Amino acid sequence: MHISNRDSAASLDAAHQVHPHTNLRAHLALGPTMFVRGSGIHVYDDEGKEYIEGAAALWCASLGFGSERLAEVARKAITEIGYYHNFRGSGTPAAGVLSAKLAAIAPEGMDKVLLQSSGTEANDTAIKLVWYYWHARGEPQRRKIISRRQAYHGTGTLTSCLTAKDNFHQGFGLPFEGFLYVTQPYHYRLAEPGESEEAFSTRLAEEIEALILKEGPETVAAFWAEPVMGSGGVITPPAGYFQKVQAVLDRYGILFVADEVICGFGRTGEMWGSQTYGIRPDLICSAKALSAAVIPISAVIIADRVFEAMLEQSDRFGSFTHGYTYSGHPVACAVASEVLTIYEEMDLVGHVKAIEPTFLQGFAELEDHPLVGASGGVGLIGAVEIVADKASKALHDPRLNVMPRLDAATRGHGLITRLIGNRIALSPPQIITEAETREMFARLRHALDDVAAEL
Ligand SMILES: Cc1ncc(COP(=O)(O)O)c(C=O)c1O
Known part of the structure; x- marks a missing residue:
C-alpha cells in the first residue's frame, strides 16, 4: 500500500485502527487526538498544544516522556x-x-x-x-x-x-x-x-x-x-x-x-x-x-x-x-x-515521599470547591469526587454532562487527568517536582471553576 504525504495519520487511523476503550462509531467520524511528542511531565498534541500528563498516561509513564538514555x-x-x-x-x-x-x-x-x-x-x-x-x-x-x-x-x-x-x-x-x-x-x-x-x-x-x-x-x-x-x-x-x-x-x-x-x-x-x-x-x-x-x-x-x-x-x-x-x-x-x-x-521512594505533602495539600485545598465532595490520595495517586450537593453526596443529572465538560475544561487548561465515573484521578509521573505539582492543581482548579460557573 502506498501512503502519500497528503494522507493524514489521523484520517488513516480513523479509517483503519480499532481503538480499545473507545466508542467505535464516534471514532470513525472523529478520529483520534494525536500526541506526537513528550518531555518531562508534558506531552504535546499534533497542533503543538502542551499538556501536563496528570495521569502519567495510563498510570504508567513514571519517568515522564521522551528519554535519550x-x-x-x-x-x-x-x-x-x-x-x-x-x-x-x-x-x-x-x-x-x-x-x-x-x-x-x-x-x-x-x-x-x-x-x-x-x-x-x-x-x-x-x-x-x-x-x-x-x-x-x-x-x-x-x-x-x-x-x-x-x-x-x-x-x-x-x-x-x-x-x-x-x-x-x-x-x-x-x-x-x-x-x-x-x-x-x-x-x-x-x-x-x-x-x-x-x-x-x-x-x-x-x-x-x-x-x-x-x-x-x-x-x-x-x-x-x-x-x-x-x-x-x-x-x-x-x-x-x-x-x-x-x-x-x-x-x-x-x-x-x-x-x-x-x-x-x-x-x-x-x-x-x-x-x-x-x-x-x-x-x-x-x-x-x-x-x-x-x-x-x-x-x-x-x-x-x-x-x-x-x-x-x-x-x-x-x-x-x-x-x-x-x-x-x-x-x-x-x-x-x-x-x-x-x-x-x-531515590524514587524518597522523591515521592518528598512530593507527597504538596500533592496531598493540592487535594486538601480543593475540598472547599463547590463541585468537590471528597478529595485525597496517598503517595502520588489521588482523586476528587465531583458531586452536585456536598451534604447529600448527590450526583449531577447525567444530562448536564458535567464530567465530559470537566474533561474538556482540564484539557483546555493544559492538563490531562483520568476520569472514572464521577471521579477525577491524578497520578502524575513520579519525577514531578513541587512547582509542577502546584501548577497541576492550579490548572485543575481553573477547570473546576469554569465548569462551576457554567452550571
Ligand atoms: C491494576 C491493573 N491491573 C492490570 C492492568 C492491565 O494491564 P495491561 O493494560 O498492561 O494489560 C491494569 C491496567 O491499567 C491495571 O491498572
Missing part, C-alpha cells in the same frame, strides 16, 4: 542481540540481571520472578500459578477467586473475570464461573451513616469471611486486590482494611495476590503498595512503571512457598509448562533494568 539502552540491546527467548533453559544476561534486581527490591520472602509482557499477562499468569499451587498442595478443588467490585485487573479472558465491572463483561458472555465479588472498600459512598473507617473495614472483612464459609473454604483459592484500587476510582483502603482481610484469608489458608500494576514502584510512597498497607502477598503482579512504560514488560514476583510448589510440579511433570515468546524479551529487560537503576539514582 533509555533509547540508547534499547539501541544497544537491539544491536547486540535483538531477540532471544528464555524457553527450555535458554536465557539472556538482560533477563537474568533484571530478575535479580527485581528480587532485590521485592518484599521479603519473594525471591523469584516470572517475566511477561503486560499487566493482563501478569495477572493471567498469576491465576494459573494460584491453581498450579493448589494442585501441588493436593487441593485441586480450590479454584474460586475473590476480587472486589469495580476492580480492574486486565481484559484477557480470565482477567476480565477478575475485573469486576459490568461493562467489561457485557457482550462477551463473561464472567466464567468461579469468580466471586465482594464490596468495594469505598468508605465515602458505601459506609453506613456514621460508620467509622475501622467499622466499615470490619464489616467488609466479615463479608469476605461469610462468602468463604458459604462457598466452602476448601474451594477458595485466592483473594485478588490492588493496594489502592486505581481504575476502580482511586479508592484508598479504609483504616485497618487489609489487616482485617489478611487475617480472614490466613484463617482459611487462602492466597493473597497483590495487583501492583499501578501501585508498584513508589506510587503509594513505598516501593510497593503492599508495604504501604502491610499486606503480605503470595504473588505480586507488576508492570507499567517497571519499564517506565517505554517498552512492554511485566513481572509476577513469587513468594518462596509458591515457588516451592512450582518446583514440585516441575519435578512431577518434567517442566514448568507456561511461557510466551516475549517472556523476558532482552530489549525490554535491558530497558527495565536501566529504569530500576534510574529509580535508585533518583
